[in-house]
Amino acid sequence: MTAETAGRPRTYGGWQRERVAFLFGLSAARAALLLGSAMAAVIPFAAASARSGALLWPAAAVLAAAALVRVRGRTGDEWAAGVLSWMLIRARGQHRFAGGPFALAQTSGRRAAGEEPQLDLPGILAPLRLLSVPAGPRDLVVVESRHDRTWTAVAQVRFPGIGLSDSARREQRLAGWGALLASLCTEGGPLVRVQALQRLVPESGAALRSWHAGHLAPGAPDFAVSVAGELLATATLTTTRREAFLAFTMDARRARAQVRAAGGGDQGAAAVLVRHLRGLHQALGAADLTVEDWLGARDLAEVIRAAYDPHSQHLLAARRAAAGRAADRGAAAGTPPAGVSPDLAGPVYAEAWPGAYLHDGAVSVSYWVHSWPGEAYCTALGPLLGDGGHRRSLSVVYEPLGPRAAEKAVMRERTARHVAVRMRQRTGQVVPEHERAAVDRALGQDAERAAGHGLVRFAGYATVTADAETIEDACAGLEADAAAARIELRRLWFAQDSGFALGALPLGLGLPKRRW
Numbered sequence: 001m002t003a004e005t006a007g008r009p010r011t012y013g014g015w016q017r018e019r020v021a022f023l024f025g026l027s028a029a030r031a032a033l034l035l036g037s038a039m040a041a042v043i044p045f046a047a048a049s050a051r052s053g054a055l056l057w058p059a060a061a062v063l064a065a066a067a068l069v070r071v072r073g074r075t076g077d078e079w080a081a082g083v084l085s086w087m088l089i090r091a092r093g094q095h096r097f098a099g100g101p102f103a104l105a106q107t108s109g110r111r112a113a114g115e116e117p118q119l120d121l122p123g124i125l126a127p128l129r130l131l132s133v134p135a136g137p138r139d140l141v142v143v144e145s146r147h148d149r150t151w152t153a154v155a156q157v158r159f160p161g162i163g164l165s166d167s168a169r170r171e172q173r174l175a176g177w178g179a180l181l182a183s184l185c186t187e188g189g190p191l192v193r194v195q196a197l198q199r200l201v202p203e204s205g206a207a208l209r210s211w212h213a214g215h216l217a218p219g220a221p222d223f224a225v226s227v228a229g230e231l232l233a234t235a236t237l238t239t240t241r242r243e244a245f246l247a248f249t250m251d252a253r254r255a256r257a258q259v260r261a262a263g264g265g266d267q268g269a270a271a272v273l274v275r276h277l278r279g280l281h282q283a284l285g286a287a288d289l290t291v292e293d294w295l296g297a298r299d300l301a302e303v304i305r306a307a308y309d310p311h312s313q314h315l316l317a318a319r320r321a322a323a324g325r326a327a328d329r330g331a332a333a334g335t336p337p338a339g340v341s342p343d344l345a346g347p348v349y350a351e352a353w354p355g356a357y358l359h360d361g362a363v364s365v366s367y368w369v370h371s372w373p374g375e376a377y378c379t380a381l382g383p384l385l386g387d388g389g390h391r392r393s394l395s396v397v398y399e400p401l402g403p404r405a406a407e408k409a410v411m412r413e414r415t416a417r418h419v420a421v422r423m424r425q426r427t428g429q430v431v432p433e434h435e436r437a438a439v440d441r442a443l444g445q446d447a448e449r450a451a452g453h454g455l456v457r458f459a460g461y462a463t464v465t466a467d468a469e470t471i472e473d474a475c476a477g478l479e480a481d482a483a484a485a486r487i488e489l490r491r492l493w494f495a496q497d498s499g500f501a502l503g504a505l506p507l508g509l510g511l512p513k514r515r516w
Contacts (some may be wrong), residue, residue, distance in 0.1 A: 012411055019413075019416060033076075119301070133270040141295060153248055155277075155380075182453060183454065194505060200392045201240060250272065255269070295357055298342070368490050393504045394460070395503045421436075463503035
């Protein structure tokens with residue numbers, strides 16, 4: 001980070017992009033393509049055969065182009081891998097999902113057996129299972145991923161924002177968030193992932209109308225009641241609200257001893273996760289983050305349902321407001337409970353396209369943040385949420401590294417940067433300024449690590465949702481806002497269903513593994 005000088009706001013930077021470290025910055029697939037290209041180019045000379053050269057030299061050019069030429073940020077082998085996997089999934093019919101009434105027999109069987117309602121979600125979300133855990137006055141839900149044996153708890157948070165705060169207050173809040181992440185950078189710590197998701201949704205006005213109905217005086221003039229009703233009916237048509245969630249994920253393999261001491265099994269793992277979450281309240285308060293509530297099963301299902309079916313947002317908000325009003329009056333017995341049953345959280349129908357994701361009457365397009373600005377202000381991510389013209393969500397996933405892993409990663413980065421500079425100097429090439437800046441950033445990271453700071457891997461995802469007729473306009477708006485913030489986005493071609501799960505749902509899914 002850069003300190004304030006001459007009254008200018010502080011900027012933040014120093015992040016490094018992960019580099020492929022198989023062979024001279026090449027992945028294994030690209031190295032194999034270049035090797036095949038070289039062999040195809042040399043064989044005709046060794047065989048002294050012009051006829052074989054007519055066949056192999058074009059193949060060599062194609063292989064070299066597939067390894068070196070980039071189209072929309074991807075090399076040819078990456079496009080080929082995406083297209084082939086997409087064709088395989090499409091041939092199996094796995095790009096479509098039918099839930100709701102199409103899975104009615106399965107849902108009815110669970111209820112008849114007395115089991116708790118479970119999520120029925122498509123794609124990479126299918127292995128998720130819910131487990132309710134007692135935590136204070138009400139239960140919170142823990143999301144278990146049976147694929148990688150992790151448990152995730154989700155909190156809805158409220159924060160005052162930093163747009164109108166002074167510089168000192170901004171620095172205090174950001175320092176508190178940094179301290180929260182640094183506290184998780186411990187050797188063998190059980191909390192392995194933190195997801196911060198914020199989404200912009202249309203304001204239904206149900207809560208405001210419910211408050212107005214509950215506080216309306218019996219003798220209020222009819223004219224005043226009529227005017228207030230008209231204002232409440234029209235004032236929320238163009239307004240939006242922001243919802244923020246934090247998802248904390250625990251790896252049971254790191255907490256094996258603690259889980260065993262807590263009784264073992266799923267309940268023991270969930271109890272250990274709740275114990276660690278209680279220890280985070282002070283750190284959250286230091287960052288001016290107020291936990292409104294740890295989501296229960298119906299609350300989390302409502303969040304998921306509203307993401308898959310944006311048109312249900314108003315109905316769900318009205319149901320929640322009615323349930324809250326009934327609870328205040330002590331007459332909640334005949335009122336439908338707030339939220340959604342978990343087995344109804346998923347989409348009725350969803351279909352993954354190469355460049356978009358269709359779900360319940362809406363279309364979403366997800367992006368990956370490929371490049372962050374070199375030096376950014378603390379408000380740099382604000383433009384990605386837009387002004388409310390379309391429904392957007394922004395997700396940033398952090399994976400804290402322990403001291404040993406951080407040292408290894410930093411030294412690997414320093415070595416790679418140093419070798420790149422030395423190779424250019426030995427061959428008489430001019431060292432570009434971005435290479436020198438990368439060396440300086442690696443040195444700065446090493447110095448900060450030695451001083452006791454933590455290191456995290458992180459990635460950002462953005463999702464925009466609109467109707468089929470306006471989705472491309474919504475995408476253009478998001479890309480324009482990102483360009484104005486000097487953030488480079490890449491559309492997740494052939495992986496839109498996974499991108500939706502990462503960018504629109506607070507379920508604590510992880511980062512991709514490093515490529516070699």
